[in-house]
Amino acid sequence: MKYVDEYRDGALARGIAATIAAEVLPDRRYAFMEFCGGHTHAISRYGIEDLLPENLRMIHGPGCPVCVLPVGRIDDAIRLAANPAVTLCTYADLMRVPGSHGASLLKAKAAGADIRMIYSSLDAVRIAAAEPGREVVFFAIGFETTTPPTAIALRQAIAKGLTNFSIFCNHVLTPVAMRTILDTNDEPPIAIDGFVGPSHVSSIIGLAPYREFAEAYRKPVVIAGFEPLDVMQAILMLVRQVNEQRAEVENQYIRAVTAAGNVTAQNLCAEIFELRDSFEWRGLGNVAASALKLRDAFAAYDAEQRFAVRTIAAADNPACECPAILRGRKKPADCKLFGTICTPETPTGACMVSSEGACAAHYTYGRFRTHQMQVAS
Amino acid sequence: MCLAIPALVVQILPDQMARISLDGVMITISIALVEDVAVDDYVIVHVGHALARIDPAEAERTLALLAEAGALGQTA
Amino acid sequence: MNSEAPRKSFRRKLDIANGRIDMSHGSGGRAMADLIAGIFRAEFANDLLDQGNDQASFPTPTGGRMVMTTDGYVVSPLFFPGGDIGSLAVHGTINDVAMSGARPLYLSASFIIEEGFAFADLQRIARSMGDASREAGVPVITGDTKVVERGKADGVFIATAGIGVVPDGLVLSGDRAEPGDIVIVSGSMGDHGVAIMSSRENLEFETEILSDSAALHGLVAVMVAAAGPHLKLMRDPTRGGLAATLNELAHQSKIGFRIDEDAIPVKPQVAAACELLGLDPLFVANEGKLVAVVAPAGADALLAAMRAHRLGADAAIIGKAVADEQRFVQMTTSFGGGRIVDWLSGEQLPRIC
Numbered sequence: 018m019k020y021v022d023e024y025r026d027g028a029l030a031r032g033i034a035a036t037i038a039a040e041v042l043p044d045r046r047y048a049f050m051e052f053c054g055g056h057t058h059a060i061s062r063y064g065i066e067d068l069l070p071e072n073l074r075m076i077h078g079p080g081c082p083v084c085v086l087p088v089g090r091i092d093d094a095i096r097l098a099a100n101p102a103v104t105l106c107t108y109a110d111l112m113r114v115p116g117s118h119g120a121s122l123l124k125a126k127a128a129g130a131d132i133r134m135i136y137s138s139l140d141a142v143r144i145a146a147a148e149p150g151r152e153v154v155f156f157a158i159g160f161e162t163t164t165p166p167t168a169i170a171l172r173q174a175i176a177k178g179l180t181n182f183s184i185f186c187n188h189v190l191t192p193v194a195m196r197t198i199l200d201t202n203d204e205p206p207i208a209i210d211g212f213v214g215p216s217h218v219s220s221i222i223g224l225a226p227y228r229e230f231a232e233a234y235r236k237p238v239v240i241a242g243f244e245p246l247d248v249m250q251a252i253l254m255l256v257r258q259v260n261e262q263r264a265e266v267e268n269q270y271i272r273a274v275t276a277a278g279n280v281t282a283q284n285l286c287a288e289i290f291e292l293r294d295s296f297e298w299r300g301l302g303n304v305a306a307s308a309l310k311l312r313d314a315f316a317a318y319d320a321e322q323r324f325a326v327r328t329i330a331a332a333d334n335p336a337c338e339c340p341a342i343l344r345g346r347k348k349p350a351d352c353k354l355f356g357t358i359c360t361p362e363t364p365t366g367a368c369m370v371s372s373e374g375a376c377a378a379h380y381t382y383g384r385f386r387t388h389q390m391q392v393a394s
Numbered sequence: 395m396c397l398a399i400p401a402l403v404v405q406i407l408p409d410q411m412a413r414i415s416l417d418g419v420m421i422t423i424s425i426a427l428v429e430d431v432a433v434d435d436y437v438i439v440h441v442g443h444a445l446a447r448i449d450p451a452e453a454e455r456t457l458a459l460l461a462e463a464g465a466l467g468q469t470a
Numbered sequence: 471m472n473s474e475a476p477r478k479s480f481r482r483k484l485d486i487a488n489g490r491i492d493m494s495h496g497s498g499g500r501a502m503a504d505l506i507a508g509i510f511r512a513e514f515a516n517d518l519l520d521q522g523n524d525q526a527s528f529p530t531p532t533g534g535r536m537v538m539t540t541d542g543y544v545v546s547p548l549f550f551p552g553g554d555i556g557s558l559a560v561h562g563t564i565n566d567v568a569m570s571g572a573r574p575l576y577l578s579a580s581f582i583i584e585e586g587f588a589f590a591d592l593q594r595i596a597r598s599m600g601d602a603s604r605e606a607g608v609p610v611i612t613g614d615t616k617v618v619e620r621g622k623a624d625g626v627f628i629a630t631a632g633i634g635v636v637p638d639g640l641v642l643s644g645d646r647a648e649p650g651d652i653v654i655v656s657g658s659m660g661d662h663g664v665a666i667m668s669s670r671e672n673l674e675f676e677t678e679i680l681s682d683s684a685a686l687h688g689l690v691a692v693m694v695a696a697a698g699p700h701l702k703l704m705r706d707p708t709r710g711g712l713a714a715t716l717n718e719l720a721h722q723s724k725i726g727f728r729i730d731e732d733a734i735p736v737k738p739q740v741a742a743a744c745e746l747l748g749l750d751p752l753f754v755a756n757e758g759k760l761v762a763v764v765a766p767a768g769a770d771a772l773l774a775a776m777r778a779h780r781l782g783a784d785a786a787i788i789g790k791a792v793a794d795e796q797r798f799v800q801m802t803t804s805f806g807g808g809r810i811v812d813w814l815s816g817e818q819l820p821r822i823c
Contacts, residue, residue, distance in 0.1 A: 064807020
């Protein structure tokens with residue numbers, strides 16, 4: 018696959034790993050947060066941590082929109098789907114996220130709710146057009162990468178004159194989340210030396226939104242492409258920034274990210290969405306100006322208004338360490354529930370249910386590292 | 395939400411849609427978010443939508459930088 | 471390196487009073503294994519069932535050993551690129567018998583047909599089964615027919631049984647792998663599952679990816695002859711893919727595996743389709759492939775014999791068995807790092823992120 022395979026070359030990886038090892042200062046510790054869940058997945062799936070030096074660790078950030086969706090919003094979606102008139106269209110990632118009392122969309126479907134897994138937001142519009150007797154609700158989640166596709170779907174629904182299509186909007190914002198992590202008043206504060214910035218969020222928003230982290234917080238940010246070599250090169254660029262005591266926004270993903278970002282997408286989203294005052298994030302609590310809702314002009318397409326959704330905040334299992342893990346405070350193996358009660362089959366918290374979550378990634382790809390035993394070959 | 399894959403545009407369709415190919419596997423996606431998409435462009439595809447065009451020159455430059463970074467380690 | 475002691479593996483008990491079947495119980499992963507152990511094995515309780523293979527082998531009252539297997543086919547859509555529910559039923563049942571090294575003799579086929587199903591479609595399926603069974607030399611000798619009301623059977627479901635004879639002295643079983651044994655796959659992984667997904671409504675691909683559905687008993691006969699006593703076991707990686715099979719075998723044989731991602735054959739189009747959908751070919755079903763575990767002394771001869779056969783042309787050594795109390799299937803990625811290949815968690819649902 019062009020533009021994919023070249024960036025997965027194992028021989029080049031070993032070379033870059035050697036360069037990183039050569040350039041890290043031996044008596045310094047480096048901790049970088051990869052914000053994006055897709056990067057967490059790539060790091061685990063390719064075993065990148067095996068290629069990094071001992072004194073460099075990656076902290077998995079909260080950039081997994083499935084992981085940060087609070088229990089209350091899943092409950093809302095399940096309640097919407099329980100309405101016999103409703104067809105709930107959702108990305109497959111959300112099917113197994115646990116709601117309250119062990120409920121989930123997958124279980125609701127098993128009990129008879131009309132829940133359809135879709136690949137693209139446009140599939141929801143297609144279903145609404147094909148089934149005028151059904152109230153089609155699109156369960157929209159995601160960071161800035163996934164928000165424009167929702168906007169396109171809404172525009173299409175309007176163009177087709179659909180009256181049975183609405184959106185349950187849970188879109189969230191990246192820079193605000195990054196700021197929240199850095200502002201956390203944890204004692205001692207989490208040492209983050211820099212960020213590996215998200216690939217496709219940045220294709221949309223460009224580089225400007227990250228400047229505050231370099232300028233105000235003095236944290237280097239390197240926007241990295243999606244493939245493992247991109248991640249490694251970004252880590253090398255971060256090491257160099259730290260060593261040279263620079264704090265800049267650099268772009269490693271030059272083939273798909275421009276400084277201005279995707280202005281068409283930005284303008285479309287500005288037309289359709291506005292900021293919520295506040296939104297609950299699993300693990301980060303209530304965060305101001307961190308999420309989007311449909312503008313009043315589109316109230317007819319807003320499922321929250323159409324179906325009078327009243328979100329009830331629900332508590333997580335008190336032993337679940339997702340909040341600390343999402344902030345990079347703890348590692349999956351630090352959670353008592355990890356690997357015992359909480360597994361990808363039987364997830365307690367969202368870090369386990371999404372394959373991008375730190376816990377699922379560690380369990381599925383990496384837990385042999387915390388279970389190191391003498392292996393006789 | 396980042397899972398996105400670079401794919402080749404093989405046909406432009408009406409209503410801002412296009413047919414793309416990933417190693418011969420073809421699907422139809424929306425190109426409404428990217429201006430002036432043409433056949434033979436590579437675009438980043440995410441949940442059925444093109445988000446950005448891949449710049450071939452910058453892609454080459456990245457590969458060169460990667461090769462350079464890889465070579466450094468060998469001589470260090 | 472973490473000095474914490476490994477956690478004991480936690481077996482969650484089935485919640486019999488309140489639990490319900492959901493789609494994850496049918497996907498070949500851990501949920502399904504737990505269901506089988508918790509309900510079926512628990513209630514049927516006998517040694518032959520506890521062999522834990524896809525077929526049961528038993529001595530006949532008149533001497534010699536036979537093998538029996540049963541399968542259900544619920545594939546949707548019924549007709550897909552490279553096959554249909556009928557040919558799949560014949561191939562799959564023959565394969566389950568053949569994995570024990572047995573020569574398949576006869577099949578039975580039981581049809582549960584939905585009211586309203588077209589005769590023409592039924593004939594198409596039956597013809598496909600007839601052709602497949604004639605080509606394989608394994609006739610369908612008995613059957614059953616039931617009809618259920620509209621909405622209760624998704625067109626048609628097919629349940630099969632197969633029997634075969636095992637040559638003297640041949641004991642192939644999932645618990646026979648030992649540290650040092652070599653793991654071989656007979657060809658490319660993921661073809662069938664992707665062919666199915668590509669013809670389902672929601673995920674439409676416009677280029678045909680064909681199912682690999684095929685009867686493997688001919689290949690098996692060649693393998694048994696070539697490897698002799700060195701051959702320890704064979705299994706076909708159907709639902710849950712290669713990952714499920716290796717994990718099952720690791721637990722049955724009480725070992726671990728170390729495999730090499732670069733060595734696993736995957737067709738470029740299948741890899742591309744998986745990328746688009748966020749799937750991992752290791753977890754995707756195959757219907758015309760097998761995994762073999764062989765003692766090192768027999769590996770080269772076995773590989774050569776497989777490659778000389780039409781259905782094993784792309785056979786490859788992918789790794790080996792090791793001692794591992796955690797029963798991990800560990801893989802060196804093409805990138806050079808390490809990861810485990812875990813049991814599939816429930817349905818493999820396409821990721822978007």
